[in-house]
Amino acid sequence: MERRKSGNGNKKNEASSSVFWDGLRAELEEAREGNLYRSLRVAGSGSGLLNFSDNDYLGLAHDPRIVQAFELASHQYGVGAGASRLISGTSLLHEQLEKGIAEFKKTERALVFGSGYLANLGAVSALVSEKDLIVIDKLNHASIIDAARLSGATLRAYPHKNLSRLEAILRKSKDFRRRLIITDSVFSMDGDLAPLRELAEIKNAHDAILMVDEAHGIGVFGKSGRGVGEYLDVEDEIDISMGTLSKAVGAMGGFVAGPRELIEYLVNFSRPFIFATALPPPVMAACLESFHIIESAPKLRMRLWGNVREVKQVLLELGFKLGETVSPILPVLTGDEKKALELSRALSDEGIFVPAIRYPTVGKGKARLRLTVSARHTEPDLQRLFTALRRVRKLL
Ligand SMILES: *Cc1c(COP(=O)(O)O)cnc(C)c1O
Secondary structure, three states: OOOOOOOOOOHHHHHHHHHHHHHHHHHHHHHHHOOOOOOOOOOOOOOOOEEOOOOOOOOHHHOHHHHHHHHHHHHHHOOOOOOOHHHHOOOHHHHHHHHHHHHHHOOOEEEEEOOHHHHHHHHHHHHOOOOOEEEEEOOOOHHHHHHHHHHOOEEEEEOOOOHHHHHHHHHOOOOOOOEEEEEEOEOOOOOOEOOHHHHHHHHHHOOOEEEEEOOOOOOOOOOOOOOHHHHOOOHHHOOEEEEEOOOOOOOOOEEEEEOHHHHHHHHHHOHHHHOOOOOOHHHHHHHHHHHHHHHHOHHHHHHHHHHHHHHHHHHHHOOOOOOOOOOOEEEEEEEOHHHHHHHHHHHHHOOEEOOEEOOOOOOOOOEEEEEEOOOOOOHHHHHHHHHHHHHHHHHO
């Protein structure tokens, strides 16, 4: 594509702008050649594709009760919040949801952010800075890494679930002011769980703070759906709990839950909270309804896990490699980026949407299909998936 030259005839500007655009084009070309190019694809309602890719684990995003709560609130409260909550006052629904989340998580308080990404950014960048240390698992979500970078704290990563390396880092870092260990509870691209009990013991032994990202745990794990903390019975040991409202909760937003002082501190010092407009009140109403359902409907969770068991068994029977997943996230490992793309395309030709996951979401040469199962999938849905999987298996 030819770029028009800038009008003022300034040679120097022309040169610098062509360096700019040529640079972008070259990087895109490089991504294409490495099978790492990404583009947006229409899926979901109206696309004709059966979706096995999202994190709507309980099927609540389309639940009529939640849609109705959203609709009613939109008539009463309008669609936009108008400004950040410290500027324009907070809506009753934001207050109610935060109270509801705190009760649900059995913490003193909770604070809602614009997304899960922003909740991590908002909590971590406020709580630690140059004098402090953040220690993370190498496979933690990108939002935690970005949060750590924004905070200015020193960041150290230990190899996936390698606790002796974590301990070695903690032994050698006593001079930092604050030390924060952060982990995903369910690893989002592998579907395995963090050893939260052992992490809690380590953080106690070294007087560090433990923050757990329950993005894929909420609604899915634990008898009441409170997450992996509940499932492993270590909730009391988690100092800071973070979750999203965009996965099993089915809507949009993120939250941080913990002691009163933590939330007070974030309201005062968390820039992604202070300087961003609040989420629309109807979204808060939808989430409130969703938490009621999550708490009171173990049947939905049972259906989800029934589906997970069935799909996992068929995938293994067909010879797909799944890694160590114990969650509704079923990574079909290909290693090769091109192969992952081919499998994803072939499934799409069969009417099934499962995305190829490549670098930098996972390491180079660790490509995979990320297949997720939901309570909303019916038995005929699963049969359609199995038929498609049998047809594409030869591409492996
Ligand atoms: C998805 C995800 C987030 C970000 O949440 P959003 O609500 O999508 O912004 C944070 N952490 C983990 C582990 C996630 O999987």
